[in-house]
Amino acid sequence: MTESKQSHTAIIQRSLARRYRAEKRFRAYGLMAITFGLLCVALLFTDIISKGYKAFLQTSIQLNITYDADVLGISDLNNKQQVALADFQGLVKKSLQARFPDVTGRKEKRDLVSLVSSGAGYDLRDRLIANPQLLGNTETLWLSADDDIDTYYKSMGDENGAFTGRTSEMRQGWIETLKQDGDIKLGLNRVFFTHGDSREPEQAGIWGAAMGSLFTLIITLSLSFPIGVAAAVYLEEFAPRNRWTDLIEVNINNLAAVPSIIFGLLGLAIFINFFHVPRSVPLVGGLVLTLMTLPTIIISSRASIKAVPPSIREAAIGVGASPMQVVLHHVLPLAMPGMLTGAIIGMAQALGETAPLLMIGMVAFIVDIPGGFTEPATVLPVQIFLWADSPERAFVEKTSAAIMVLLAFLIMMNTLAVVLRKRLERRW
Amino acid sequence: MKNTHKLAIAGAAMALSMASTTVFAAARDYISIVGSSTVYPFSTVVAERFGKSTGNPTPKVESTGTGGGMKLFCSGVGSENPDITNASRQMKKSEFEMCQENGVKDIIEVQVGFDGIVVANSKESPLMKLTRKDLYLALAAKVPGADGKLIDNPYKTWKEVNPTLPATKIEVLGPPPTSGTRDAFAELAMEGGAKKFADLAALRGSTDEAEIKSLMAKLGIPAGAFNAKGKKVFQAVAQAIREDGPYIEAGENDNLIIQKLEANHDAMGIFGFSFLDQNSDKVQGSIIEGIAPEFDTIADKSYSVSRPLFFYVKKAHIGVIPGIDGFLAEFTSEKAWGGDGYLAEKGMIPMPAALRTEVGANVLNQKPMTADGLH
Structure with missing residues (x-):
């Protein structure tokens, strides 16, 4: 008897050690999985940030600009025709030639002028229109450098040496002179946050795409949230349980897993070809993304309605509430935090989507910042895609910077979802 | 009762679709461009300059590929269809016929320049x-x-x-x-x-x-x-x-x-000349038939792997959609497509001066293309 008891304990003790070991291993696997995930995220972030942080800086060159009426060919600032035709880039040319008087030869002069961004003329035009008294006077200005100069100047400290592929030795000499005189500097790149897209990297900004995303998401939210919640409430609270509702449920779950490009094709066929909504506008983008996010919102709303305990409904009916009152006064307010969380996650998904927008023409080059729902626009992820595809080297850092902006928005939205849930959630 | 309801719903749906048709078919005030991803970097530069210097809305440029652009372009006349399509090859005969069938009768062909295709490898090799x-x-x-x-x-x-x-x-x-x-x-x-x-x-x-x-x-x-x-x-x-x-x-x-x-370092890559130009510190273009891919060799056609680039304009839209004539003038101006123009700066290889004059004159006279010589 005692013998067998001893042997039992021995067996248990032996197996105990084994079970402890197994548990430790099991935990280690979990820890490894998390470490691996974190490592990947860290790698991704370091890569993006190390590539992209320079895009927030911009090289500029200090010049004395004289608003010479003869160079501009302007006699009357109120004459729109004259201002439109005026050669503002000529002011930059003149100023640079005054700075480097020993540059002769056609090609050399052209090289010299292209130190400064080709958009500088438009900036000067806008300045002159805003301050007419500048005509005939001189001011000292910091003007954006051309993207080739910007790339070269930023890469000067690199271990592999600066990128000189598109910057001739002569231009390097001029930059050296400017540097010694303190007339070239790296400053905050305001253009990146205030301008629309451009084919000149130094004039390209994210603001147009951000506004496009905003308009698109407003449409998506204002359509998909009410429709999604109404569908969820009906299915959960009023619909009879039969074959038809089962079929609808299967279909909704199915739609949530359909590749998003399909919604783009659907949008092209229905909204553009049938209803003749114009291509490339936030309205049509919002409609397509509504189709895409609806299943997500319906599913999460149904889950949060289900989580409201039946006792609350029964109590409300018990004191004489009508079914509609039960829903509006009790179920919806209690389910709202969960629904909002679902909606925000759906919106975050819609914000990062490019594939369905390909079909409806929102993958496009759009310079003007959209001012409404029916003006052509593009969205943040599409902007990233377009920049990643551009040949100019300076767009590589712009791409990473745009990814950072998009990630910041996504983190903000997801944090909001977590905070809302923590704040408003009730447990029973 | 039930029937009237159904009728009312059907009526509302029809009214809605008709209303939307009339609202959205209203005139577009910006130029819509579609087509080749190879011409896209050049077309966009012109669009941007045109928008900034004239004060017109900047044209919208979509990169749909040459074939996709032709489909959209040839689907009809009217503001819901694009005005211009870019192409990295000449329009095919079948595409021209599709255009004709859908009422896109007069098309102006504009050759803009050349692009070289390079076979490159790492500079370490x-x-x-x-x-x-x-x-x-x-x-x-x-x-x-x-x-x-x-x-x-x-x-x-x-x-x-x-x-x-x-x-x-x-x-x-x-x-x-x-x-x-x-x-x-x-x-x-x-x-x-x-x-x-x-x-x-x-x-x-x-x-x-x-x-x-x-x-x-x-x-x-x-x-x-x-x-x-x-x-x-x-x-x-x-x-x-x-x-x-x-x-x-x-x-x-x-x-x-x-x-x-x-x-x-052992791999080779095939891509357009402008990417070689922007990354000359990392990759080198192989010499093909004894000629290195350089700006000048592509321009004088001694480099064998180069192709012409085009865009096509709907004549019926000129004067209806504002700014198309201005955009054409900007694209065919010496400061854009000329030997020292800003498109050359972006990596497009300019055409010889005589060809530029010829194409420029066709554009100015809005001379429509014919099916002759198409494949």
Whole structure:
């Protein structure tokens, strides 16, 4: 008897050690999985940030600009025709030639002028229109450098040496002179946050795409949230349980897993070809993304309605509430935090989507910042895609910077979802 | 009761669709451009400058690929259809006919310049001196074997293709079949290489049924591939790129190909000249037929793998959509497409001055194109 008891304990003790070991291993696997995930995220972030942080800086060159009426060919600032035709880039040319008087030869002069961004003329035009008294006077200005100069100047400290592929030795000499005189500097790149897209990297900004995303998401939210919640409430609270509702449920779950490009094709066929909504506008983008996010919102709303305990409904009916009152006064307010969380996650998904927008023409080059729902626009992820595809080297850092902006928005939205849930959630 | 309800709903739906049609069919005030991803970087620059300097809304430019752009462009006249389509090859006869059928009658063809296609590798590796024949032998699905019959491509290294080349593995990253760059590469480099074989060249030139059949038998091409035009049979053989590994489809993103070339020094990549120009510290363009891909060699056409770039304008839209004539004037101005113009700065190879004058005059007179000379 005692013998067998001893042997039992021995067996248990032996197996105990084994079970402890197994548990430790099991935990280690979990820890490894998390470490691996974190490592990947860290790698991704370091890569993006190390590539992209320079895009927030911009090289500029200090010049004395004289608003010479003869160079501009302007006699009357109120004459729109004259201002439109005026050669503002000529002011930059003149100023640079005054700075480097020993540059002769056609090609050399052209090289010299292209130190400064080709958009500088438009900036000067806008300045002159805003301050007419500048005509005939001189001011000292910091003007954006051309993207080739910007790339070269930023890469000067690199271990592999600066990128000189598109910057001739002569231009390097001029930059050296400017540097010694303190007339070239790296400053905050305001253009990146205030301008629309451009084919000149130094004039390209994210603001147009951000506004496009905003308009698109407003449409998506204002359509998909009410429709999604109404569908969820009906299915959960009023619909009879039969074959038809089962079929609808299967279909909704199915739609949530359909590749998003399909919604783009659907949008092209229905909204553009049938209803003749114009291509490339936030309205049509919002409609397509509504189709895409609806299943997500319906599913999460149904889950949060289900989580409201039946006792609350029964109590409300018990004191004489009508079914509609039960829903509006009790179920919806209690389910709202969960629904909002679902909606925000759906919106975050819609914000990062490019594939369905390909079909409806929102993958496009759009310079003007959209001012409404029916003006052509593009969205943040599409902007990233377009920049990643551009040949100019300076767009590589712009791409990473745009990814950072998009990630910041996504983190903000997801944090909001977590905070809302923590704040408003009730447990029973 | 029920019926009236249904009627009311149907009526509302119809009213809604009609209302939306009338609202959205209202005039568009910006130019809409679609088409080739190769012309896109140049078209966008002009669009942006045009918008900034004239105060008109900046034209909207979509990159849909040449074929996709033609489809949209030829789907009809009216503000819901694009005004201009970009193309990295000339409009096909079938596309012209599709346009005509859908009421797009007068089309103005504008050739804007050239683009070179380069075969490049990492700067760490030796510079390659290739011929079009080497490229054909290295990349074609079927090549002439020892007995003159076509066999599955047996070559694994560049040295097997041509003894003067290094003994590295053939590994070429290039665009997928949807890309205009791929079409142009197949036409210019692969066909150019295949022509160097006497039988294939004879097949290309032949329109005689008996001759084509005997050549096909000699080359071992199955009789099912017969076409009354020997050129079609030739193209099917010459343009087929091998699918057994050495040619790797790397997607439409040329920056990605450059990154991969940096990582893998043995690999070669196929992409447009402007990407070589922007990354000359990382990659080098192989010399093809003794000529290096440079701005000047592409401009004077001595570099063999180069192609013309076009865009097409709907004449019916000029004067209806504001700014099209202004956009055309900007694109065909010397400061844009000229030898020292800003498009050259962006990597487009300008046309010779005489051709520029000719095309410019056609644009100014809005001379519509005809089906003559289209393929």
